Amino acid sequence: MSMMSSTKTDAIDWSKGAAYVNGAFMPISEARVPLTDWAYRRSDVVYDVVSVWDGQFFRLDDHIARFRRSIKRYRFTPQETDAELRQILHRIVAMSGLRSAYVAMDCLRGQAALGIRVPSKAKNYIACYAAPFTSLVPEEHLQRGLKLAISTIPRIPHECVDATAKNFHWGDMNMAMFEAEETGADFPLLLDFKGNLTEGPGFNVFIVRDGVVATPDYNMLEGISRQTVIELCAELGIDVQVRPISAAEVRDADEIFITSTAGGVIGASQIDGRIMNNDRPGPVSSELRETYWEKRKSGWHTEPVNYDAV
Structure with a gap:
């Protein structure tokens, strides 16, 4: 080259x-x-x-x-x-x-x-x-928690565009973001044609119910931050499941959080207008976020930039 x-x-x-x-x-x-x-x-x-x-x-x-x-x-x-x-x-x-x-x-x-x-x-x-x-969300949103909404716009099917290969096909994501903004939400969550959770615009999604963490297994990017959280759950002794998640489970979740390279772990405080955890991120979401940044700052999975490579 x-x-x-x-x-x-x-x-x-x-x-x-x-x-x-x-x-x-x-x-x-x-x-x-x-x-x-x-x-x-x-x-x-x-x-x-x-x-x-x-x-x-x-x-x-x-x-x-x-x-x-x-x-x-x-x-x-x-x-x-x-x-x-x-x-x-x-x-x-x-x-x-x-x-x-x-x-x-x-x-x-x-x-x-x-x-x-x-x-x-x-x-x-x-x-x-x-x-x-730059973070996916401003600092005040990190403390307050995200307002999420399940979109009426379905995710492009895996059979049409393979979401595990990170690509520029964002037509569904963009329309869902317009819809979320109009309802007062920060971000949308997209379902597949079977009504199961997939992902959001630039992030993976996790729910927490009775202390058990779950994340979708199909038609979404297999995120590096998603994998990081799965590893952190194992370290912290938190049960984690990778499986189909229905829209009803999302709406009834005790906690919801998202993961992204642009921000790590970010907790939600509302889903479709329902308030969770006194309108703040929940305890599992907060523990994972704190642990994520503590371990990153300690050198976990890091590689120093070669600043002499100019």
Whole structure:
């Protein structure tokens, strides 16, 4: 792989982030995708996102491995190896100088020759960026708890779009978010066509009933933060089940919490207008959130950013 270089200079503001697109490094403000690329015109992209906190990547191996599975699932053929991708991610964080960052890696379908409309003939390429870390929700929402609502918009079926391969097909998610906003909720939860819980826009979902934690087993992204919580439950002696969850179970849950790279574990306080736990996140949700951040700050599953990789 041949990667073009970009030199850090005092004249360039890297504080907003750094990017790598199709072999070249640049400030994030200069990163572009052509309007005619199928990535843009057909939402033909797979991606992954890893977080950096206090100069440490969290579960970088797992994120790269899932990204590679997504690449293969949607038949992309980028030139970069996993080892080269790791170097790219370290370098863009180092170029930005960020200590806490949101680091995305995308694989995009480019264009084929004029008149060719077969995806196997299109060029593929990698684009990555590191930007300042932002949480899925503001701090006051973390303390108050999320207001969630079950959407009337169903999740795209697995048979049509494989949700385990992280992709840009967000039409159902976006419409559900409009609907949630109109009802006063922070976020929607999407069901499948059988009426079972799947996920929300950018996060996995867990419920708690009688001290037992449960999360869906089908038609959703198998999130790295989701897996982290399953591991934490085992450490804390909390029973956890991975199984179908009906809408009725969600509405009757003692607690609900979500998991995302952009925030870790985030508790809910309401579901469809019903108040839980005195309108605050519940005790299991809070324990898992606290444990998650304690272990992250202690170096659990972390890899130091190589800030010399500029």
